[in-house]
Amino acid sequence: MSNHLSIIQKQVKAPKGQFNSFGKYPYRSAEDIVEAVKPIINPLGFSLILSDEIVNLGNRFYVKATATITNNTETYFAVGYAREEETKKGMDGSQVTGSSSSYARKYALNGLFALDDTKDSDATNTHGKEQAKQSVSISASELGEVKRLLDECQTMDTLKEIWDDIEEPYQVLPIIKELFTNRKKQLTK
Secondary structure, three states: OOOHHHHHHHHOOOOOOEEEOOOOEEEOOHHHHHHHHHHHHHHHOOEEEEEEEEEEEOOEEEEEEEEEEEOOOOEEEEEEEEEOOOOOOOOOHHHHHHHHHHHHHHHHHHHHOOOOOOOOHHHHOOOOOOOOOOOOOOOHHHHHHHHHHHHHOOOHHHHHHHHHHOOHHHHOOHHHHHHHHHHHHHHOO
């Protein structure tokens, strides 16, 4: 069985064809990535499947998107998460979920096809937030391991050790910060 994923990743080029006039930066959407991917994977017999699931982590809801390609012999997937805001000005609940879904799908696609987004909207559009140094994603199994460690953690010292053991790029992920914050609150009650 050959590994088509590396071949596909080398061929996928998804230019940033969108422009945010407010933030003055180019970006690519999940739809842009899908359109760039189909002409490469379809001739190889692969199809692309995108799915979403709402997950509750701590007291926040996230959209967990999974991007999968398969040819019924080989299957590859990546997962992306995006937190749902409780409210967002000018959007109703379904639009908030849809926006989170788009972000999560984009990150899943970026991970699956090894697309670099360091200069994309989420790295440059900080609106006063800490600037992202690089595009970082975490797999579902890695996230599960972090959650398991936190569930087993019984002291603040152990919590600090777990935090220190996590590689620095992963410490900036909102989902990781949220998990640690929630466990810290539980331990200090």
